Amino acid sequence: MSFIDSPGPRNCNQKTFDEESGLIQCAHLILPWLTPSELAHTSLTCKTLSHFSKTVAGSRSLDASRSLENLPVPFHNTLDKTPYVHFLYTPSQILSSSPSQSPQRQFWGSTFYTKPRPGSLSKLSPSSVGDPADCSAGLSRLGLRCEKLSGDCVDLGIELGENDCGCECEKCFEVGDDNGVFGCPCFSGVEDVGIVSECGPSCECGLECENRLSQRGIGFRLKIVRVLKKGWGLFADQFIPRGQFVCEYAATYCRHTKLVAAHENLNSGVKLSLVVPQDLCFLFIFQGIFNFFLEAFTLNIRVRFKETVKSTSLQRNCELLTTKEARRRQKIYDERALCYGISSALLVVREHLPSGKACLRMNIDATRVGNIARFINHSCDGGNLSTILVRSSGAFLPHLCFFSSKDIKEGEELTFSYGEIRVRSEGLPCFCGSSCCFGILPSEHT
């Protein structure tokens, strides 16, 4: 018996020209799929892969959105050597399917192949892409009006006409008994702070419709900056006038099954509050007390809910993030935060029912799958962003969106209030730096 002569093992720094070019091609194809720790390991194997690992990391730091947004959102870090944060990117909210179906990896950081950007901006009017000269669209959706003559934006309360939303879709037009035009039924006006309605999948109008402000992706240059004691933060990279759509909180979006129908049946006039739960062993204190109300509230619409579920193919595959699961995840995130300083992005949105006696809870987890909004830090003074829950016609779930609540200068950090601090207690320290800082971050038990 004889063995074929083997050239013996060679290290990868001794390659022929063909091997080298093959390796480069493979590197281009494979490395952008790797996590930072896998990249780090790969870079130890040989010079070529070390070079490509660095190129991938550099390319990732240039755009957190992987070309999925209208504009690149770069990472800036002058504090330490962390070049970027690794997570799966979604430009808009997605319903989580079963864990086996959810993607584990995303192609990110290739200089070889760059996906074309959505490019929707070119189809849109200047006002819709954040032209500071025209802030009327965003403001009117918030119940505010822009006083163009004086150049000042003043809060004039809710003074909207029947179709002030700007939708011109024929299908969206309702004609009254006396042949008077009622306007777009998708637009419910701004009946209370925190809720707006937009045209959606069931409308014929396209993205250029003025009543789809939050559906076109980001329209202002933003950047993600490493901030002392706060981790990363989202910053404006250009002036943003007050009242403009900035971004939505995109994530795997889930909620209590039984509350979905309730939500769909709720009218405006519902207040919204956000908290970042930190110790989720703690039970949502209102939950028990209000369960009775919620049960009563959902009972009479359960039939309609079942019909909705049947007719919504999305929902059939949707696995809702229950409060129990949210609490389990948050416990893990808190441990990771303590051990490795990794921030979580699990938000609890509570909608207070008009009666004020009950509230509905949504758990939105952008820790693994999310978008740039996951980098927005808390400010005790309310920050410069308003959170608005946007419902669109025909869409099953509402979107949580951020609008500028004041003029924002270039280079200013974007912040909002994570929630009220009602009771002083233990919690993560707050470094918002505002004059009214409470010293701890809002959580379920503050």
Ligand SMILES: C[S@@+](CC[C@H](N)C(=O)[O-])C[C@H]1O[C@@H](n2cnc3c(N)ncnc32)[C@H](O)[C@@H]1O
């Ligand atoms: C939704 S994330 C915001 C982005 C986060 N800074 C990061 O690096 O990914 C929420 C976490 O950011 C940190 N954070 C947010 N606001 C903060 C503040 N005012 N002071 C200190 N830490 C803050 C906390 O760790 C919090 O759990």
